Amino acid sequence: MIGVVGYGLGNVHSIANMLRRIGQDVAICDTAKGIRECDRLILPGVGAFDAGVQQLNASGLRDCLEEAVGAGTPILGICLGMQLLGTRSDEGVERGLGFINAESTRLNTPDGLPLPHMGWNWVQPKPESGLFAADDGVPRFYFLHSYALRCSDDSIVTATATYGDTFVCAVASGNVYGVQFHPEKSHRFGMQVLRRFAQLS
Amino acid sequence: MKRPVRVIPALLIHKGGLYKTVQFAKPQYVGDPMNAVRVFNDKEADELLIFDIDASAEGRGPNFDLLREVATEAFMPVCYGGGVRSVRDFDDAFAAGIEKVAVNSAALTRPDLIESAAQRFGSQSVAASIDVARRRRSWSVQTGRGRHDAKLDPVVLAKRYESAGAGEILLQSVDRDGTGEGYDLALISGVASAVAVPVIALGGAGGVDDFRNALLAGAAGVAAGSHFVFHGRRRAVLISYLSAEGRASLE
Numbered sequence: 511m512i513g514v515v516g517y518g519l520g521n522v523h524s525i526a527n528m529l530r531r532i533g534q535d536v537a538i539c540d541t542a543k544g545i546r547e548c549d550r551l552i553l554p555g556v557g558a559f560d561a562g563v564q565q566l567n568a569s570g571l572r573d574c575l576e577e578a579v580g581a582g583t584p585i586l587g588i589c590l591g592m593q594l595l596g597t598r599s600d601e602g603v604e605r606g607l608g609f610i611n612a613e614s615t616r617l618n619t620p621d622g623l624p625l626p627h628m629g630w631n632w633v634q635p636k637p638e639s640g641l642f643a644a645d646d647g648v649p650r651f652y653f654l655h656s657y658a659l660r661c662s663d664d665s666i667v668t669a670t671a672t673y674g675d676t677f678v679c680a681v682a683s684g685n686v687y688g689v690q691f692h693p694e695k696s697h698r699f700g701m702q703v704l705r706r707f708a709q710l711s
Numbered sequence: 712m713k714r715p716v717r718v719i720p721a722l723l724i725h726k727g728g729l730y731k732t733v734q735f736a737k738p739q740y741v742g743d744p745m746n747a748v749r750v751f752n753d754k755e756a757d758e759l760l761i762f763d764i765d766a767s768a769e770g771r772g773p774n775f776d777l778l779r780e781v782a783t784e785a786f787m788p789v790c791y792g793g794g795v796r797s798v799r800d801f802d803d804a805f806a807a808g809i810e811k812v813a814v815n816s817a818a819l820t821r822p823d824l825i826e827s828a829a830q831r832f833g834s835q836s837v838a839a840s841i842d843v844a845r846r847r848r849s850w851s852v853q854t855g856r857g858r859h860d861a862k863l864d865p866v867v868l869a870k871r872y873e874s875a876g877a878g879e880i881l882l883q884s885v886d887r888d889g890t891g892e893g894y895d896l897a898l899i900s901g902v903a904s905a906v907a908v909p910v911i912a913l914g915g916a917g918g919v920d921d922f923r924n925a926l927l928a929g930a931a932g933v934a935a936g937s938h939f940v941f942h943g944r945r946r947a948v949l950i951s952y953l954s955a956e957g958r959a960s961l962e
Contacts, residue, residue, distance in 0.1 A: 521782065523782075523808070524785075524808055527783050527786075528786060623712060624834070626835055628835045629714060629715075630714065630715040630717070631714060631715065632715065652757075652787070654788075654810070673712070674712065692788075694786065695785075695788050695810070697755045697756075697787055700786065701786075
């Protein structure tokens with residue numbers, strides 16, 4: 511059972527819809543009990559970092575998430591959800607979950623490229639890492655964000671993308687995964703990523 | 712900066728069903744909108760444009776239940792237009808899961824609507840929709856689904872909307888709508904060369920060559936209605952999308 515964490519942010523129904531489409535059992539979990547019953551978790555999220563942390567804290571789900579991830583349950587953060595997996599963000603003052611040693615910083619856009627980075631863009635995955643495989647070719651995904659992760663340890667970076675400058679768009683560290691793009695709005699490319707997450711052993 | 716090509720099916724909602732028009736008239740039933748969304752999911756369309764063509768005329772706002780359904784079902788981002796009259800409508804549409812909201816007539820009657828929406832939600836989520844008809848050697852903006860000539864120059868209006876904060880211009884040719892005769896390329900290049908924001912062309916697409924010509928004329932994206940829902944001279948309903956080869960030929 512894949513649990514989409516329902517803490518009040520992100521399009522949980524859209525994510526659940528795509529997971530069902532690829533044949534997965536999925537539940538939207540807004541209680542600690544629901545979360546404990548899942549063997550993997552997805553943390554969605556859109557909007558600003560501090561709002562995300564505050565919403566997560568207010569939901570009462572932060573503790574059981576920390577517990578589950580500490581016990582080895584795979585978790586996939588999507589968009590703001592991925593940023594919340596880090597320690598902090600330049601966008602705010604709140605404390606992230608700290609599951610990965612990374613912080614979020616504003617995208618650097620030389621030549622006056624507008625922010626947020628919104629729309630489809632190509633992604634350069636590191637071959638055979640995390641949720642990407644060599645036969646993916648050059649996948650593309652839908653993005654909508656102004657901040658991105660900056661990782662102290664480059665080895666957890668599993669994909670980058672370019673918007674003016676190159677930025678981190680996917681990470682994997684132990685049982686913790688993250689993608690900056692929206693797989694649920696990236697049709698077959700998103701399905702492939704979610705499928706691999708679902709099939710992690 | 713090079714981005715993936717944007718080729719966008721445009722779906723018109725009329726009386727709760729999916730319809731297509733020719734020059735904004737003669738609505739022809741196509742099918743159930745949710746079914747079309749599912750087919751475009753299967754065909755891997757990158758974006759969808761959905762217009763409710765009755766909302767403004769009926770003096771009502773968007774059907775948010777439908778938008779919620781569409782946003783949940785669609786495996787791609789959706790832009791919605793039709794009956795959007797207030798910042799609250801934008802808010803409700805985003806809450807329903809829609810990525811981008813377009814305003815048309817309300818932007819003309821409420822000049823501060825685009826500015827307020829852009830300030831609140833960001834320009835990238837706010838699109839301005841302009842319907843245009845040829846008038847002798849020039850063009851004139853139309854409102855009321857082509858029933859009323861607003862006697863405005865689309866280039867002037869597009870610039871005004873851009874200054875107000877619109878992140879994108881949806882530029883639709885009333886004359887070319889449903890004809891498959893190709894986009895109005897002179898209209899596209901006139902508007903695209905006057906603004907820095909993306910211009911999405913709609914109206915007249917008959918094939919990949921039309922997409923290519925519109926992109927060369929300066930469109931940042933190309934939208935099509937009839938071309939993706941009808942097949943053949945008799946306009947049999949058959950939903951299609953760009954093939955991989957077609958996409959490759961545009962990129």
